[in-house]
Amino acid sequence: MQIYIAAAFVFLLLAAVILAGKIAPNDPYRTNATLIRLAPCREYPFGTDNLGRCVFSRVLFGGRTTIAATFFLVAISFGIGTFIGILCGFYGGIFDRIFMRIADIFLSFPQMVVAIAVAGILGGGMAGAMVALGITMWVAFARLARSHTISIRNEPYIMTSILAGKGGVYIMFRHILPNILAPVLTNALTQIGTTMIGLSGLSFLGLGVIPPTAEWGSMISEGRAYIQIAPWTVLFPALATIVTITLFNYLGDAVMEYRNV
Amino acid sequence: MKQSEDTKFLITNIFRKIAETILLLIILSLLVFALMYIAPGDPAEKRLTSQGTAITKEVLEAERARLGLMRPFLVRYGEWLFGIIRGDFGISFKDDMPVAPKLAAGLHKTLILSSASLILSLLVSYPLAIWSAFRKGRVSDHIVRVLSFIGNSMPNFLISVLLMYVLCIQLRLFPVIADGSPASLILPVLSLSIPMSGRFIRQMRSEFIDQLNEDYVTGMRMRGVKERYVAVNIIRNSLGHILTIVGLQVGTLMGGSVVIETIFRWPGLGKLVMDSINSRDYPVIMGFVIIMGTIYIVINQLTDVSYHVLDPRV
Numbered sequence: 001m002q003i004y005i006a007a008a009f010v011f012l013l014l015a016a017v018i019l020a021g022k023i024a025p026n027d028p029y030r031t032n033a034t035l036i037r038l039a040p041c042r043e044y045p046f047g048t049d050n051l052g053r054c055v056f057s058r059v060l061f062g063g064r065t066t067i068a069a070t071f072f073l074v075a076i077s078f079g080i081g082t083f084i085g086i087l088c089g090f091y092g093g094i095f096d097r098i099f100m101r102i103a104d105i106f107l108s109f110p111q112m113v114v115a116i117a118v119a120g121i122l123g124g125g126m127a128g129a130m131v132a133l134g135i136t137m138w139v140a141f142a143r144l145a146r147s148h149t150i151s152i153r154n155e156p157y158i159m160t161s162i163l164a165g166k167g168g169v170y171i172m173f174r175h176i177l178p179n180i181l182a183p184v185l186t187n188a189l190t191q192i193g194t195t196m197i198g199l200s201g202l203s204f205l206g207l208g209v210i211p212p213t214a215e216w217g218s219m220i221s222e223g224r225a226y227i228q229i230a231p232w233t234v235l236f237p238a239l240a241t242i243v244t245i246t247l248f249n250y251l252g253d254a255v256m257e258y259r260n261v
Numbered sequence: 262m263k264q265s266e267d268t269k270f271l272i273t274n275i276f277r278k279i280a281e282t283i284l285l286l287i288i289l290s291l292l293v294f295a296l297m298y299i300a301p302g303d304p305a306e307k308r309l310t311s312q313g314t315a316i317t318k319e320v321l322e323a324e325r326a327r328l329g330l331m332r333p334f335l336v337r338y339g340e341w342l343f344g345i346i347r348g349d350f351g352i353s354f355k356d357d358m359p360v361a362p363k364l365a366a367g368l369h370k371t372l373i374l375s376s377a378s379l380i381l382s383l384l385v386s387y388p389l390a391i392w393s394a395f396r397k398g399r400v401s402d403h404i405v406r407v408l409s410f411i412g413n414s415m416p417n418f419l420i421s422v423l424l425m426y427v428l429c430i431q432l433r434l435f436p437v438i439a440d441g442s443p444a445s446l447i448l449p450v451l452s453l454s455i456p457m458s459g460r461f462i463r464q465m466r467s468e469f470i471d472q473l474n475e476d477y478v479t480g481m482r483m484r485g486v487k488e489r490y491v492a493v494n495i496i497r498n499s500l501g502h503i504l505t506i507v508g509l510q511v512g513t514l515m516g517g518s519v520v521i522e523t524i525f526r527w528p529g530l531g532k533l534v535m536d537s538i539n540s541r542d543y544p545v546i547m548g549f550v551i552i553m554g555t556i557y558i559v560i561n562q563l564t565d566v567s568y569h570v571l572d573p574r575v
Contacts (some may be wrong), residue, residue: 227422
């Protein structure tokens with residue numbers, strides 16, 4: 001039940017963001033010198049920002065940036081991590097030892113500190129921020145996929161496949177991947193909230209999107225200077241961030257609980 | 262006989278941990294140096310253009326020679342590493358001053374902020390987590406769970422902006438910019454503590470509930486032992502896990518302090534590193550990662566060792 005409610009809200013949210021072009025009343029990038037810091041009204045439901053841009057439209061388009069970047073990053077780390085994890089778990093040996101050592105090393109460094117340094121030194125906007133967070137993100141997926149692969153590695157159906165002369169790649173994709181997908185996907189779901197916090201944090205610091213791209217973290221950062229005279233420029237993207245992260249975390253928790261039962 | 266074998270095992274284990282820590286620190290320093298190496302533009306260029314002036318090729322070549330940039334990677338790395346071991350973090354690109362004193366001053370401020378936040382979070386979340394675990398399923402447990410869930414879902418920059426809006430601008434209770442006074446510490450500490458407490462409560466609560474489901478608790482309860490003594494046992498047995506939970510959050514705290522220090526202009530390492538990123542002052546950024554990484558690695562290795570000490574079964 002919980003899952004359906006959470007999923008319905010997430011679906012609504014995604015629909016709003018995907019259809020941003022249709023819903024948004026104004027162009028999120030059109031500046032208007034005569035309508036600077038306008039309070040919320042009928043035409044501008046969330047008011048306008050310091051450059052006269054419609055905050056409501058920017059929140060919608062900003063959601064697109066934030067959510068798309070998060071999904072993309074989680075998907076990439078999921079893909080790479082799961083691939084390495086299955087390889088390590090299935091073949092074991094020296095390959096496994098090397099990769100798990102590397103994983104240990106990455107886990108020993110503070111993620112956000114590394115991300116700030118990488119994004120700060122290499123630059124590169126949102127892509128740079130994603131690389132910076134992704135460096136450490138794949139590890140959790142790799143470890144999870146590896147431990148699940150090891151736990152089913154000696155099951156009869158895998159043994160039969162090996163005896164039948166099937167190749168390693170075939171077994172990994174045909175038998176192992178489908179059987180370990182559920183726990184790894186659940187982990188991916190629970191990572192969405194944390195990743196969003198990390199990405200919007202980097203954007204807030206100016207290490208993520210490059211202006212004028214709409215993104216919640218950078219909108220909050222820009223509006224902060226005018227919070228006294230135009231609080232809506234901060235409060236609405238802030239609200240959007242909280243609602244989105246809470247929703248994804250809630251969905252993740254609900255799925256976790258469901259799977260534990 | 263048994264006792265001395267245990268001690269021997271512990272000592273070998275500690276030596277292994279020390280070796281591991283040193284290895285991790287070397288890898289950390291290598292990665293940091295490599296990052297600097299692949300960064301766009303070399304130090305000579307950065308150094309000369311950090312003031313925004315144009316330079317000629319001859320000046321650039323001379324500067325490169327002076328800084329010894331033509332020498333091989335490993336030689337330069339070794340020199341840099343031994344400098345750091347001696348406490349020399351290099352010279353700032355911005356003002357030609359040694360970086361180490363700046364880093365030390367920043368570290369001092371960051372430690373004040375982080376330890377205050379960590380202590381506050383622990384004071385709030387530890388009792389709440391126990392209380393909530395003992396009242397699992399009741400209304401009070403649900404309230405704690407919902408609050409910790411929301412706290413966990415809030416990025417710390419958002420909390421600080423909201424706190425600033427409500428407490429500084431609407432209610433005019435605090436100064437907006439930190440001036441180093443104890444009153445100006447309150448908002449940064451709250452901004453760091455709220456999400457951290459949310460995470461602590463969630464993780465600690467589930468750890469306590471795991472303990473409550475253990476056979477020894479059922480046994481104690483069947484023998485009619487008072488709940489108070491059950492709680493004492495649970496606290497003692499969960500100490501190792503709780504330490505691990507706290508140790509892992511130190512990394513998040515470090516990242517958070519960069520954001521919070523930048524917002525409130527708290528003159529710590531985080532603010533220093535953001536200023537240095539903006540002016541491309543690489544020695545400071547490298548020093549920041551080395552210091553934070555070292556603290557994180559040492560803390561987590563220590564929690565690992567104390568985990569073995571607290572629970573000899575592991």
